[in-house]
Amino acid sequence: MRIACPYCGPRENGEFSYLGDATPVRPSLEQGVDAMLDYVFLRDNVAGEMQELWYHGGGCRAWLKVTRNTLTHEISAVEAARGAGAAKVGKR
Amino acid sequence: MKYSIFSLARAALNGHKNWPRTWRDAAPKKHYDVVIIGGGGHGLATAWFLASRYGIKNVAVLEKGWIGSGNAGRNTTIIRSNYMLPGNIGFYELSMKLWETMEQDLNYNTMVSQRGIVNLYHSDAQRDAYARRGNAMRINGIDAELLDQDGVRKMMPFLNFEHARFPIQGGLLQRRAGTARHDAVVWGYAHAADKLGVDIIQNCEVTGFTRDKAGKVIGVETSRGAIGAGKVGMSVAGSSSRVAAMAGLRLPIESHVLQAFVSEAIKPLIPGVVTFGAGHFYVSQSDKGGLVFGGDIDGYNSYAQRGNMPTMEDVCEGGMALMPIIGRVRLLRQWGGIMDMSMDGSPIIDRTPVEGLYLNAGWCYGGFKATPGAGLTFAHLLARDEPHEEAARYRLDRFRTGWTIDEKGMGAQPNLH
Structure with missing residues (x-):
């Protein structure tokens, strides 16, 4: 599996580390226990195309949003994950 | 048929031409008391325990491919019960005891071999952690021995004891652990369950659930037609x-x-199972x-x-860090299996919020050793509608209540063990 980093070009996946599904958004505390349970523990566990966050720790150290098929490992899109991490708390 | 030395001798005289089928190739009936989705070790064990211990014989096991084609055929065949936390420790020891009597119970040679497991430690802190684990096991009546370096050296002199970064200080040994023949476990449960009337239906993929007006599951839609069910159990890790x-x-x-x-x-080298404590590597010899x-x-x-x-x-x-002796051994085969990585590293055996639907899932890396234990406790749940005492903590709602069973102590990660 190779990931085409928009900054570094195609690199083998050993250079990257994986965070998981890019879709869930951390809820604010006011949204209650159910929203937090959902965010922390429950997963769609997509079988097919999934948007996910990868970190290019062995290269440019950027967070990337990768569209990858979990059935085939085929990667169809890679883009910079702008606003990922702490910046996305409580936002859609 | 009953397998014995006499049946083997008889077949040998006939050139092994007249062995009957190990189990029937059943066609689906209209309705079963219990339908189990998934013809792996867990699903077949569940069916056998339902029929043999709980008197429920109108049972079908549905398998989308052939039995044992999923993780039951893709594991590293290790059996052990060296767990520490309440909830796990009793369950895995129950499973270990069922391994010890499995061949007699099933009348099938599953090649259970209690050749022992050694978890190596490479630092003082790791030794303390293993001492604690071993003590927890012994308090619960499970065998555990803390070995020093000489103790490990006697068993496995070929290990790299003087590794510059991760010298081997010793290991935690469970002698009753070992290996079993994974395919034979599947075939053994299939053979024994079939004898008690369980229908094993292969090439039958579940495509949906049939629900009544109240939402209760009353059957499954499959690639071989609709099948009615009193209860449906999922065993599809x-x-x-x-x-x-x-x-x-x-x-x-x-x-x-x-x-x-x-x-x-290669010639016999590794006496049991050994795990590298400074990385993640485990090895045994078939x-x-x-x-x-x-x-x-x-x-x-x-x-x-x-x-x-x-x-x-x-x-x-x-x-290579653990045993450089294998450096020139060639790799023969390599494969991948799909693990149900749960969010605390422990399994789920529970009812679901959907009435009539029961769940056996979340086995992470550890499903094979749990095969008989999961079969018994899941059968208990399906038969009695209440959890078996040794699986009582494997609740689906434990993530909400905070009763997670986090053997590795790492929090909500789907990559624990």
Whole structure:
């Protein structure tokens, strides 16, 4: 599996580390226990195309949003994950 | 038929031409008391325990491919009960005891071999952690011995004791642990369950659930037609989220790929199972002589049943650090299986919020050793509608209540063990 980093070009996946599904958004505390349970523990566990966050720790150290098929490992899109991490708390 | 030395001698005289089928190739009936989705070790064991211990014989096991074609055929065949936390410790020891009587119970040679497991430690802190684990096991009546370096050296002199970075200080030994023949476990349960009237239906993929007006599950839609059911049990680790989604459920599970490896056959070298404590590498030697080994999951969601090179490299580096003697042994085969990685590293055996639907899932790397224990406790749940006492903590709602069973102490991660 190779990931085409928009900054570094195609690199083998050993250079990257994986965070998981890019879709869930951390809820604010006011949204209650159910929203937090959902965010922390429950997963769609997509079988097919999934948007996910990868970190290019062995290269440019950027967070990337990768569209990858979990059935085939085929990667169809890679883009910079702008606003990922702490910046996305409580936002859609 | 009953297998014995006499049946073997009789068949040998006839050139082994007249062996009957080990189990019937059943066609689906209209209705069963219990339908189990998934013809792996767990599903077949559940069916056998339902029929033999709980008197429920009108049971079908539905398998989308052939039985044992999923994780039951893709593991590294290790059995052990060296767990520490309440909830796990009793369950895995129950399972270990069932392994010890399995061959007699099933009238099938599952090649259970209690050749022992040694978990190596490489630092003082790790020794303390293993001493604690061993003590927890012994308090619960499970065998455990803390070995020093000489103790390990006597068993496995070929290990790299003087490794500059990770010298081997000793290990935690469970002598009753060992290995079993994974395919024979599947065939043994199929054979014994079939004898009691269980229908094993292969090439039968579940495509949906039939629900009544109140939402209760009353059957399954399959590629071989609709089948009615009093209760439906899911035993489909790897695909639990996909099957549960057909009933509108989201689970605390991610599917990840775990690779395993077999080398070419060599003369007897490794007496039991040994695990490297400074990385993630575990190895045993099969009766055919191949070294069977593995390590970590690849670390990304996957349903593809194949892994990638960085993990393979990592596993082989672990092997070389532990025992450089294998450096020139060639790799024969490598494969991937899809693990139900639960969010605390422990399984789920419970009712679901959907009435009539029961769940056995979330086995992470550890499903094979749990096969008989999961079969018994899941059968108990299906038969009695209440959890077996040794699986009472494997609740689906424990993530809400805070009663997670986090053997590794690492929090909400789907990549624990």
